[in-house]
Amino acid sequence: MPRKRSTSSTTPTPSNGYAGGSAKLGGVGRKRPERTERRTRERAARQLVRDREKLASLSPGGAEGRPIEVASSAVIEGRVRGMPCVQCEGEYRIADHRSVGPGVRAVDVRCDRCGVPRTLWFRIVTDEPN
Numbered sequence: 001m002p003r004k005r006s007t008s009s010t011t012p013t014p015s016n017g018y019a020g021g022s023a024k025l026g027g028v029g030r031k032r033p034e035r036t037e038r039r040t041r042e043r044a045a046r047q048l049v050r051d052r053e054k055l056a057s058l059s060p061g062g063a064e065g066r067p068i069e070v071a072s073s074a075v076i077e078g079r080v081r082g083m084p085c086v087q088c089e090g091e092y093r094i095a096d097h098r099s100v101g102p103g104v105r106a107v108d109v110r111c112d113r114c115g116v117p118r119t120l121w122f123r124i125v126t127d128e129p130n
């Protein structure tokens with residue numbers, strides 16, 4: 001058996017050669033970057049919706065404890081029509097106008113454009129003396 005190389009200076013490992021280099025062709029890239037991107041966008045959109053809802057609930061009329069004060073119930077629907085949808089700035093359509101307590105009115109609306117429902121709160125404050 002003749003040895004191929006007796007000189008021990010050369011190491012037999014093909015560290016920077018091309019032996020077996022093309023074995024895992026196409027093994028990577030299963031994550032589908034475009035799908036991940038879409039998911040990220042969808043999540044961002046949902047987050048935006050939530051942020052807007054939160055903002056709306058914190059603004060006047062957005063919660064029962066934060067009503068818009070009006071002088072009479074007659075002006076309520078006019079005020080509602082003057083408020084843009086928080087999601088798309090579309091126009092609200094009044095679905096119901098409820099009296100929920102002394103001087104407290106809740107107006108159920110739905111956006112005419114994007115269909116998002118909302119309840120707007122009003123309180124009737126009269127300055128009239130008894």
Ligand SMILES: [Zn+2]
Binds near residue numbers: 112
């Ligand atoms: Zn809308």
